[in-house]
Amino acid sequence: MTTQTTAPETPSAPVAGRTSGALGMPAPVARALATGGGVLSVVSTFLAWTWTSEFPGDLTVYGYPGGLQVLVLIAGALTALFGLSSYGVKGLTGLTPAGGDGALRFASLAAFGTAWYTVIAISSTLGGVVNLEPGGYLAAAASLIAVLGAHTLPFERPEPDPLDPDESAWEHIKHRLAHGWQTVKASYAGGTPRPVGALPSYAEILIIVAILALGLTVFTYGIGTSYDELFIGFLITAGFGFAALNKAGLVAQASQITARHQNITMVGAFVAAALFPFTQTDDQYATVGVYILIFATVALGLNIVVGLAGLLDLGYVAFLGVGAYAAALVSGSPSSPFDVHFPFWAAVLVGAAASLVFGVLIGAPTLRLRGDYLAIVTLGFGEIFRITANNLDGTSGPDLTNGSNGIASIPNLDILGFDFGAQHDVGGFTIGRFANYFFLMLIITAVVVLVFRRSGDSRIGRAWVAIREDETAAHAMGINGFRVKLIAFAVGASLAGLAGTVQAHVTYTVTPEQYLFAGPIPPNSAFLLAAVVLGGMGTISGPLIGASLLFLIPNKLQFLGDYQLLAFGVALILLMRFRPEGLIPNRRRQLEFHEEAEAPAVLTKAGA
Template identity: 85%
Template structure:
């Protein structure tokens, strides 16, 4: 019996004469158009795009890009670098270890879309294309040419190496990961006769530092966009640019490096986040930062329930409200019926303990349900909490929560003489109120991350995953499903209550309307669940990134008015269509959603 196999092809080695692009332009000409278009795009950003400074960003200056021109400049630079990498320029091989052609398509699309969006916005706002200067016309032409040239490049995917169909799922994952890494190494060594060696640890750490610095810069730029048009352009260039780098293999390579140094990556990520308030001149954007951390911390707690244990909880925001109300009642508010003022550590324990108790009380009778039935019950709990808090006003019920007026006048925190409500000077920087709470929430987020990592890697964490994958099989193997799910519910609820204690002091007021199932702004149960699913279920970075995006984007898209949720919903649909496993996927879920890409391919027939 014989089996015919073919050698795997590296991504940078096209199949001559077989692959074609979407249009009839020859591939060499298309590559030249794309690369040349990227260079001319850079030149066009240094020219004036309009004659009047009425359009935000002042695009009238020659020799100095501003506003949206800067985003187009970044896109043009990325197109140029990927275009040169597609020619096999050795110093740029690191940018496209998996091949540059597919990445070049998305990079040119990002630049084209951002440029034409800017031109359309100028024409619509100023009253026609007559307001455009030669730089805008040049940019429109060269980005269109670059995009068409990229479409002429062939669509090729390397043939996967065959593997034994009887391998276990983990063996298949190891095989797939090994082949991807071999592809990356082959791309680096294509033009060098020397064997490829793994980078030393110090080089890996430098790459991690550079990646975190870029991430901090991108986040700071996105959160600090001064006008609506700039933020929309930022979304376009960031979305397609990230896709381009992912297709080039650079994101995968950096992910492998961070996986080898997880502790360094986590520490560096929190250090980079701690630098964020120092990049702000006032509390305007530090305010958004602290709310993002609150939202992200609650989403990470929900990730234990949904991502690890597989329990669909649609009323999770109620646990945030329980913690916030419990802390506000004992923190010295004049609206509280209890004349007590606990220190911060005691208020934190009260908020987390109250949420823990409610998690056990709600979970004990309901966690014997599964699937949609559990989702309906938890949804009902969320609504019952909000309605109950609204009725405890002394008229419809006991005077406990002050009804719809909520608990107001919650004082600022003071820890060891440090007043979080006043400004402080640190190393020559003035840190305001919201920056103080940002550092506090960052510390709480670190605690939640530690709890998530330790619990996920523990015996109980493995039991959660077993319940999520197949509860019947897990029960047959001796796992106490009810106890395991109740622990997940209780831990997730206590983490939400922990974040609620800080939210109560940040917002000064706790009202029932803050804890809806769905609304135009987070936090609410729908947005929390979307943050977990979009970011990546079962991961640490996924919910953090998903929560940041889901809080920042609605906050910046308020100019759309009634169409805000429509645009946001379309974006979610597209993301779920093209990346259903999430932005930072769990390895197991990534294989599940792309099983067809990892399935063994029969390359020949066997015969006697």
Template identity: 75%
Template structure:
């Protein structure tokens, strides 16, 4: 097979000499690989030992031969370290695991195992009153992960070139230059060793099986994260999932999975919805289905905002108000006893009312303001969000007309009943008991399917290309004959109607709609700040990016409530780190990826035939 490189004319990097070293320079390469492999194997073995003597620490880490709790997470990262280490040795049958090179992947896998294991050891020591409460297995896993990490950091890498310091620079400029060079060298330790190889020709059935496997793993990871039973387990899950994802991505497996899903895009989308529909059947009760339905509502609204921000490039800081308009409109016609209208529309009519009301408000707000650009438009939309909240607060019959009951909101909203199917009652499907929130989960999944269809069709259409042109350079787009005002107004109205569509379901799920649910910022989403963060962190302009970003941004604050006042601090630090290391978002399109990494220097390594 020929070499795959972004620049075919660039000279190939020479292989590292036998005794070249990496970030830690005193360990020979042969010893480093042996340490990494041995540490990974010992990490896996230690997960079948007892780590503590008492069941007081949650997860019951006292059993020999059966890993549980945090041991399962260390087991996964230990297996990744071992497999990537075997691939770095060139063991037959393992090279396919690292199409982009093994050394960078094994570094991150070893770091994931080390971080999760040492976090667990520290948690045991703090919770139980000291390291004296560790069993031999706890000491073994701490030593094994440390050895694997030291070995991985000693693996060779291509040190990036750095520019010399300009002697005419000031002292501060020289300090920044040296710090930048040091940071570049540190990043080089985790740089990929070569380009990702193209997938070999495979049978379509095999490719479909691989896609099904990827979706099954995604469902398993999501279900595990949602169902974490105690705080220590969820923090360990964040460490394992974050660094484990980075390791798999550095290995090139994510890029190859993207190639396959792109080749079978329609099938992949259908498979993703099928996997999501299986989520309620993995739960023993309705507790975690509650999180599932709220995540779907949040993700659907984020996808609508992605049309406005990601495709059209319009910074909207009051988008949550359109969710509130749809929710209030549906609540007022839902037959709730606190509604002053006293009408009860069927759900299909309530959906049209909610989406239509948001559409009207989108046009009314967008028509006079969309001739503004940038920060000015953002300030106007922020003002609209606050005006909406204050208006529904004052329409209580005292400060204004009696429409929304002021701060009390519209309460006692009845459950939906469509074609004799009561969404508030339990139902039995194939022997599984499906509760109230699971019923709304399936309904919200259907609505998300509609939103995804609208997003795909509009993004690939002529109007979608006009949105992208406006986003990239509005002046140039106008010069090419695009009606910028009309194009932006369509984006604004469409995004608002999709948010209103999700709001109609939210009103029935929460039983009550109040002004406090639709703030610009708050500790718990959905609010405008979290919605915008979901789009940016997930990947602007992509379909799956905001869905992933919204899922994480809703799940993490809910699971970190035990941290109290430190919750937002820890959450903010995590966001800063994510944007520092992956500014293009978790799932970025090719344009953004090239834009944010245009100055990155990744050495190209030739790919041998049959490797």
């Protein structure tokens, strides 16, 4: 006799189709409150929030949002749009392909968090709530109504896939595997499978352009925030806003579109990045931009070692230092013991070759270790490099690196008569020193991206992934694990050395203290590893975005003083808790971390 068993029903589980929220409020009423609160939040930004311009941003103007009001305007508009979309308003349903209620909740949190932070900041800075004008009170009340309405909506779980009651569990598994194999074949045959009813190619390319323009706008706004309160408000709005877009399914949809047009997306991303210096009026933020590119390029090189080959390297920043010192020694610096001045192309080759040699020398005796043991050895190498560079001062050792004083007064680059230390006028825009190095570093980043992409898609790249997933099984399939890991170590080291050659000329001075395992300011080994994990291991865009965030946020949070790393650490913990696969994960890691959400409920049969 055959019986069908199902999991016992949990009393607290939400019921599909439920029409009342957590407080017994009907869903249409809760949705109306959330949408109305979003609309009122938008209206409040056109009113004065305080009576004096002493609070940064001048929130005293009627009819023209400024400062933090702009962020509340954006968050309130998102709340209203997602609310109308969840109502099924014609023309807006496409905003929430994965459902509107989850997106509505996060959008309302963005409006609520930014509005209440602003109200509290005004009261704290100016001395009480009496300094609020009607617009401030309306923003606080409207955002509170929106968040209450959104969070009283019922939580509905999607219905599981219908299954044939006469189909055994094994037959169902075979059916799922066959479906997955068809998807894999379609992927290898022509890239990412194109879904039925997808937009025309030209429309998808326009969407990619819009996505890149939005990314450039958000990055430029975030890096150019002129006061601390505005940056904190930006973090609140951007964090909850991204979560809302992700819940709505727009992030997944954008990922699918960009995956179908990878080359166009990559070229467009570099064009958007090249436009960044032209959005700045001085060199202040171009300075941050060039350091972000150096940090991101090194993180992408580490992604080969950690993300593709699965080798935990805790001393990777030492390879950046080897390249920087090698380039500094042949740069014509008066602090260098070598009286030579190589051209830039030769200095690049020297820096990359030196890091490559050190990568092979360190990797050859250590890469037979695995896991934690390898991590400890690489950590030791990073510390040995820093201590050795500190001791090569002519007293404790040979006079090579000038000890703790480092190699100073490194001259600016001069390539084909183009002086990177001078200002240049391009199309009516004045491009300063750091903008010049920004463009140079952007070219090097493009080279590193090309190397990463080509190597990842090659035979050796597939061997790296096999070693990462199961080294024993890879050995059984005939893969020489030691050789494959050594190649990954050498390629990653040479890419770090390539970035180090530019860093030496940008910073003018190379000192051992720049290459710590951990410290308040990147790049260091801990931040590099965090950038790879935070952005998404094994992807191209993940480490670039992760490195940008990990450099920009601590740089902007310096006003917190001793609490800077505390706030930063809490943010990383929360992000890893709710998105452990990273901001831009590959499909494999997303399934690893969210397997329970992807796998359907399977009915089992028991024979009696």
